[in-house]
Structure formats: structure tokens, C-alpha cells
Amino acid sequence: MMKFSLDQLTAFVTTVEQGSFKQAALLLGKHATTISQQVATLEVDIDIQLFERHVRKLAPTQAGLEFYQFARPVLIEAGVLESKIDTMHAKLPSELRIALDSTIHDRQLLRCIKQVTQQYPHLAIELHSGEPEQIIELVTSNQVDLGVITTLFKPFEGIISQPLFNFELIFIGSPSWVGSDEVKVQEQLKSCPQLVYRYVAQNSNLHGHILSYHYHSVANLADLIEMVSLGMGWAIVPRFQVETYLEQGDVTEFVVSGGKSVSWYSELIYASDKQLNPAMQRFIELALTLSDR
Numbered sequence: 001m002m003k004f005s006l007d008q009l010t011a012f013v014t015t016v017e018q019g020s021f022k023q024a025a026l027l028l029g030k031h032a033t034t035i036s037q038q039v040a041t042l043e044v045d046i047d048i049q050l051f052e053r054h055v056r057k058l059a060p061t062q063a064g065l066e067f068y069q070f071a072r073p074v075l076i077e078a079g080v081l082e083s084k085i086d087t088m089h090a091k092l093p094s095e096l097r098i099a100l101d102s103t104i105h106d107r108q109l110l111r112c113i114k115q116v117t118q119q120y121p122h123l124a125i126e127l128h129s130g131e132p133e134q135i136i137e138l139v140t141s142n143q144v145d146l147g148v149i150t151t152l153f154k155p156f157e158g159i160i161s162q163p164l165f166n167f168e169l170i171f172i173g174s175p176s177w178v179g180s181d182e183v184k185v186q187e188q189l190k191s192c193p194q195l196v197y198r199y200v201a202q203n204s205n206l207h208g209h210i211l212s213y214h215y216h217s218v219a220n221l222a223d224l225i226e227m228v229s230l231g232m233g234w235a236i237v238p239r240f241q242v243e244t245y246l247e248q249g250d251v252t253e254f255v256v257s258g259g260k261s262v263s264w265y266s267e268l269i270y271a272s273d274k275q276l277n278p279a280m281q282r283f284i285e286l287a288l289t290l291s292d293r
Helices: 005-020 021-028 032-046 062-089 106-121 134-142 186-191 196-200 206-211 221-229 241-248 277-287
Strands: 049-055 057-059 096-102 125-131 146-150 159-173 194-197 215-218 234-238 252-256 262-271
Touching: 005 021, 005 032, 021 032, 021 106, 057 062, 096 106, 096 134, 096 277, 106 125, 106 277, 125 134, 134 146, 134 159, 134 196, 134 262, 146 252, 159 277, 186 277, 194 196, 194 206, 194 221, 196 206, 196 215, 215 221, 221 241, 234 241, 262 277
Parallel strands: 096 125, 096 146, 194 215, 194 234
Antiparallel strands: 049 057, 146 262, 159 234, 159 252, 159 262
16 A cells, blocks of 8 residues: 555655755645645655755755655656546547558658647557558458558448549669660560569459569568569559659669550548547548648
8 A cells, every 4th residue: 555645746756856845836836834744744654764954955865866766757657647537538539540551651641640649649559551452451340440542443342431642653663674765665564574562463453554474563662662673673653652762773763655644542441330539530631631642
């Protein structure tokens, strides 16, 4: 059983940090005699002398300094608990589970999450990453609250989707393969291996983006870029995800003779039976403001 109260600990910790009962009292909005009495009763209750008292000087004892090192974290945790209780009374959300498609995962989406946590500081974030169909499964099985995916151009049962930002797709290859000829013809693409995201290879309605006779499938952008830079094939990727690699010369952009620029778009998804809480609604509002890439 505790032999002290949080008020006693507050009086003690504040006195150590302020250097006197008077300054501690001013900070806490109490009388100096009240603070002095709370510290004195704390010393009696725990049977430890915490301060050396002199006429014009108050200094913590060695035992007092040791006690302070443990007392201060207790007050911090008590403050967190108090805030949590307030959150529970206000019926505010306690967690937000989001899954982001690794194809389009970027800082703009993470900034949306950050803004939500600033509005709900005690919110626990659970962040997942994966391919579109993996995220759809997480949403439908209620393992996450919200998902952001590259569109698969088809509806899914039990899923509500909202279009988000559009993004431009470009062709990239290794600098050695592209060379000085930055315009390729269809036959050149067909005869060279293509690197595609696994979800593209697995969805027949996306096979229009597979132009080569031979392709390799990958699960994430990092592997795709590495394989392209090593000359293992060419790829179609979101421009905004590879700008740094283009600037560094790891990969080179090229165009297809007679081809047109292509854009895809992202979608925000959640289960149709999901009750949206304020944190979820706030993330959706922020995500909907994101500009096209």
C-alpha cells in the first residue's frame, strides 16, 4: 500500500525543481505553508528526510535526490493516466489502424497521420504496409480501419472506396540499356524483360500494362528499382516515387514511340459496415486534400 499521495509527490518534486517552498507554491498556485506541510508529512509517511532545512537555504539530501529520480516519472505517468481518463470520458478514439500500399506510400500520407495524432495526442497508431489485395484483406477482416491503395479498377464486395490523388506513370530502365536513345519502340520493350508489381501480374484486368514477352514480378518498389538499375529489365512506375533515383542516375526515364502519358489513381478504402470515428474521419478529410502527383 502506498504511504504517500500524488499531491505530496507533486509538492516535493516541484520544490526540488524550483529550489524553495515559496517558488513551488507560486507555480502550483498554493500557499508556501501548504507545500511545506505536504513535504513534511511525506517525510514522515516514508520515514526519509528529503531536505536539509536552513534559515535561508533549502537543499535536498542525498536520499531526497534519489527519491526525486523515481518520484518524477511517477508524476509523469499519473498525468498520462489522467489524460487517458479524460479521453475515455469524452469517448475519443484510442487507436487508428491504417494500411498503406507500398507502391504509393510516401511522406504526404504520413503527414496526414501526424496531423491526426496532433489533434488526438493519445491516439495509438498501428501502421501496416503491403500490396493492394493484402490491404483489402486487412480491411475486410477488420485488422485495419482504413487502407490506401493503388486502384485495381474494380469494386470489391463489402468495401467503400473514395478516389484520392492521381499520379503519373513513367517508363524507366537502366542507364546502360536506355543509353542515348531515350525513345524506344514497342519491339524493344517486348524483347527486353519487364519488371512488374506482383499485384499487376496477378490481376488480369491490369495485364494491359505488361508489354514484354517475358516479365519478373516483385512485391515492393525498392526491389524493383534495384533490379532495374542492375539491368534486369525495364518498368512502369509512379514518377513521384522514383524522382530521387532519376536524379541520382540509378535509373533513366525513356518514352515509347507513339505512346501516350498514363496516370493511375489511389483509393481510400474501408469496410462498408465500419463505424467511422472522429480520428478516421479526420484522416479521410486530410487524405482527400492531397494533390495529384
